[in-house]
Amino acid sequence: MGLVKLTIDGNEVQVPKGTMVLEAAEQIGIHIPRLCYDPDLSNVGACRLCIVEIEGMRNLPASCVTEVREGMVVRTDTPAVMEARKTVLELLLANHPVDCLTCEKLGECTLSQYCYEYGIIKSPFIGEKHTYELETDNPYIVRDMNKCILCGRCIRACAEITGKNIIDFSYRGFNTRVAPFGDTPLGESECIYCGNCVAFCPVGALSEKQMLHLGRRWNLKKVKTTCTFCATGCTFD
Ligand code: FES
Structure with a gap:
């Protein structure tokens, strides 16, 4: 799989082709706010909270459904982005x-x-x-x-x-x-x-x-347990 090089908030990052901008940012420690995105689920771009600025684009695309491109320049925290997210x-x-x-x-x-x-x-x-x-x-x-x-x-x-x-x-x-x-x-x-x-x-x-x-989450203690709902016996934290 080919690699794609792009810049996010002034930092260069190289990621596999097909990576979404939000995921590329994550790899260099930049957290882009998200509500509908989850790494274990497909991406749908529903909430629009993950919008970013991309050089050459007039709108603010949702970074969870925007694929990286070679040479892309992304800004995640401009005033326009912050205002739109708000x-x-x-x-x-x-x-x-x-x-x-x-x-x-x-x-x-x-x-x-x-x-x-x-x-x-x-x-x-x-x-x-x-x-x-x-x-x-x-x-x-x-x-x-x-x-x-x-x-x-x-x-x-x-x-x-x-x-x-x-x-x-x-x-x-x-x-x-x-x-x-x-x-x-x-x-x-x-x-x-x-x-x-x-x-x-x-x-x-x-x-x-x-x-x-039962109490606030921070008052509860999490323990390892085995679900007995079906015959599989999955173990959870
Ligand atoms: Fe909801 Fe990207 S996280 S549109």
Whole structure:
């Protein structure tokens, strides 16, 4: 496989052809904010938080779906990039509950982490907000679709990690939501409750039921355990 040389924030980096700009930056220790990207999932470029400036391009491309090219010159932290990322976060926050103090994901929410880093206290955009009921109709997973940012990581985790296709985007526009086929409750779907969707959710939209109100993540001790759900006996940390 051929190598491609490019410059990111003044640093030269050489990576295999086909590498995405975000991944090339990672190799030299430059973290580009991301919400829909995960190295274990396919790239979809949904959230636009990973935008960067590339010399010769008039728009700000999403670095997780932009392949490196020979001689490319990338800037990840120009005023235009920072301002645009801030707007992306503010738009997400415009339709997201700010009940962070009682949210199960406090301390592990990627959205709140980036809002902190970009100095966003509240969204300047005012509009209609979702008012979905909390979904607790199954024994293992609690879904709060008011907190969903439509990054699609749960959908890809279900399809690409678990090998199922239980959930997908339903409806359109403002009403778009993640749901099992036909918008049936999760408890009536063929979900096997593997928990991958919960593990890949970057916000508090999905939680493990048995973890609710057990305590803050930093109060809990992680231990190695063997899942007995199926006959495989996978071991987890
Ligand atoms: Fe690149 Fe979401 S992380 S678009």
